[in-house]
Amino acid sequence: MPPAVPGPILRRRRLGIELRRLREQAGLTGDQVIERIGWASASKLSRLENGRSRPDPDDVDVLLTLYDADDEQRAELTAITHEAGDMRGWLRNxxxxxxxxxxxxxxxxxxxxxxxxxxxxxxxxxxxxxxxxxxxxxxxxxxxxxxxxxxxxxxxxxxxxxxxxxxxxxxxxxxxxxxxxxxxxxxxxxxxxxxxxxxxxxxxxxxxxxxxxxxxxxxxxxxxxxxxxxxxxxxxxxxxxxxxxxxxxxxxxxxxxxxxxxxxxxxxxxxxxxxxxxxxxxxxxxxxxxxxxxxxxxxxxxxxxxxxxxxxxxxxxxxxxxxxx
The missing domain is CATH 3.30.870 (Endonuclease; Chain A)
Known part of the structure; x- marks a missing residue:
């Protein structure tokens, strides 16, 4: 039977929406985030926020720390990050x-x-x-x-x-x-x-x-x-x-x-x-x-x-x- 949970692509979209919301809530622009984290490319953040790339849990953790996410937000988005990256596990269904x-x-x-x-x-x-x-x-x-x-x-x-x-x-x-x-x-x-x-x-x-x-x-x-x-x-x-x-x-x-x-x-x-x-x-x-x-x-x-x-x-x-x- 297919899983009763959304697939990885939808999880990526959900993660992107939440990351963008937290960034805006923190009053940061995309360029400011890139500068503070030290990522080489601004497109990396854009791909994450638009759900176009497989999220790296370490990258998401860095962003959540920068955005001062609370424990509940961190736990939820960490779980979504793992679901968004587990294409192989999802396909086993x-x-x-x-x-x-x-x-x-x-x-x-x-x-x-x-x-x-x-x-x-x-x-x-x-x-x-x-x-x-x-x-x-x-x-x-x-x-x-x-x-x-x-x-x-x-x-x-x-x-x-x-x-x-x-x-x-x-x-x-x-x-x-x-x-x-x-x-x-x-x-x-x-x-x-x-x-x-x-x-x-x-x-x-x-x-x-x-x-x-x-x-x-x-x-x-x-x-x-x-x-x-x-x-x-x-x-x-x-x-x-x-x-x-x-x-x-x-x-x-x-x-x-x-x-x-x-x-x-x-x-x-x-x-x-x-x-x-x-x-x-x-x-x-x-x-x-x-x-x-x-x-x-x-x-x-x-x-x-x-x-x-x-x-x-x-x-x-x-x-x-x-x-x-």
Whole structure:
């Protein structure tokens, strides 16, 4: 099982935030700190405060002494420093992990809540091995055509993705809400048997108490005709002092940010998406019926799960679409 504590990268960010706060509290500029400590490069402090380098416990101890940190602060930040540097120990919690999957695994560890949207793909936490394999192989073909072949073995990547997925079934699993566009589950996603397996898997995941999939039908408007430009995920952590993090998935490049203004915009977008998407029960009905259609055996699910139709919508005074539950 993945650890129920944040990964090293998040610990580095938390440490950096606390070190910067203590420096400012001490009334010191970065240049003054470098001068008093005698470090050769000002970038060393910058990398520490921005969470971009593995912290040396001795360096952190020197800073805490300079900032006159009290015993409680010193004990807390010393523990965080060791967690931030123990990448090897943290990775032992996973049966297999690759560089490509590591950044997301680190964000997911220690989460209390994950909110995710994807217009064209089933997110990695929900993918079956077959679906993941097709996604990885198709991306590898693009890289090869561009003259930049991916060095990772596809089967290792598939296993690494599966290793991340145990997050959703552990005893302290985070609350996970995902909004999927109808197009993400269309027949372009893969061969019929792969898509069928993926739909069945989504039905099973939808029954977990902490997992809430929401389907956005292709013709349903969002907000005042808003079109989300990209896939994204928002992570909130068990420790409220760990900064909420936004991950923007761009296909070939991923961007991560803790900027509050940016985060708040994406939170608003996610609220709009949820307001326009099918309810959780209607989403499950849709998934069951889609599975039946794909196998050529229509499944009559309305008796057990309710009608798989779009919810009635109304406009508030602000023009936002809201859903009648």
């Amino acid at each position: 996973f049966p297999v992990m690759t560089q490509q999957q590591r950044a997301f695994a680190e964000l997911e560890a220690g989460c209390a809540e994950i909110s995710e949207y994807n217009p064209v793909l089933v997110p990695g936490l929900l993918q079956t091995p077959g679906y993941a394999r097709h996604r990885i192989l198709s991306a590898a073909q693009v890289a090869a055509e561009a003259g930049d072949p991916d060095g990772e073995d596809p089967e290792t990547e598939v296993r690494a993705r599966q290793s991340r997925q145990s997050l959703l079934t552990r005893s302290d699993a985070p609350r996970y809400t995902v909004v999927l566009e109808e197009a993400a589950l269309g027949r372009r996603a893969g061969p019929p048997e792969v898509l069928h397996e993926q739909l069945v898997h989504l039905c099973e995941l939808a029954l977990l108490p902490n997992v809430t999939p929401r389907l956005l039908l292709r013709d349903t408007p969002v907000g005042d005709w808003y079109l989300p430009p990209t896939a994204f995920s928002v992570y909130r952590f068990v420790d409220p002092l760990d900064p909420e993090t936004l991950a923007i998935e761009g296909g070939f490049t991923d961007v991560m940010s803790t900027d509050l203004n940016t985060l708040n915009r994406y939170k608003v977008v996610f609220e709009w998406l949820c307001s326009s998407a099918l309810s959780a029960s209607d989403t499950l009905s849709w998934l069951i019926e889609a599975t039946g259609r794909l196998t050529g055996t229509a499944v009559e699910s309305t008796a057990a799960y309710g009608p798989a139709t779009a919810p009635t919508q109304r406009r508030q005074g602000s023009g936002r679409l809201t859903t009648e539950r």
